[in-house]
Amino acid sequence: MIIYIFVYLVLVLWIMYLLKVPPFGTELFTSNTPNYIEADDTEFRGINLLGLNSDDAHFAAENVNVCREICQRNPECKGYSYYQPGQRCYMFSSGDFVRERPGFKSGKKLT
Numbered sequence: 001m002i003i004y005i006f007v008y009l010v011l012v013l014w015i016m017y018l019l020k021v022p023p024f025g026t027e028l029f030t031s032n033t034p035n036y037i038e039a040d041d042t043e044f045r046g047i048n049l050l051g052l053n054s055d056d057a058h059f060a061a062e063n064v065n066v067c068r069e070i071c072q073r074n075p076e077c078k079g080y081s082y083y084q085p086g087q088r089c090y091m092f093s094s095g096d097f098v099r100e101r102p103g104f105k106s107g108k109k110l111t
Contacts, residue, residue: 038107061089064105071107079108 061067064082067089071077074091081090082105096108 037110038105058083058088058090060087062087067091068107071109077109079106081106 061070061082064084067080067082070089071080071091076093077091078094079092079096081092082088083090083103084105085103
């Protein structure tokens with residue numbers, strides 16, 4: 001039974017590769033900003049730059065561009081989430097996009 005599941009998954013991935021279908025979930029992401037993959041209404045979660053996984057580890061930022069720029073200037077920053085209604089920026093040293101969440105704009109460094 002396990003071998004059939006494995007063969008099925010390999011076949012699906014192979015077909016996706018041949019058809020150049022993007023991986024699951026990538027339709028949420030845009031890459032209009034150099035060096036980043038960004039996603040609207042999506043939260044980025046992980047270990048923040050303070051070494052904590054806490055919702056309290058954020059700072060005020062006027063807009064998402066300020067949040068992205070601060071992350072870009074910090075070599076330890078691998079991604080960010082900006083909460084637009086509260087104008088809050090969360091920066092992370094590790095992590096990934098985890099869920100859709102209205103009001104957030106998140107970015108992940110490509111390099």
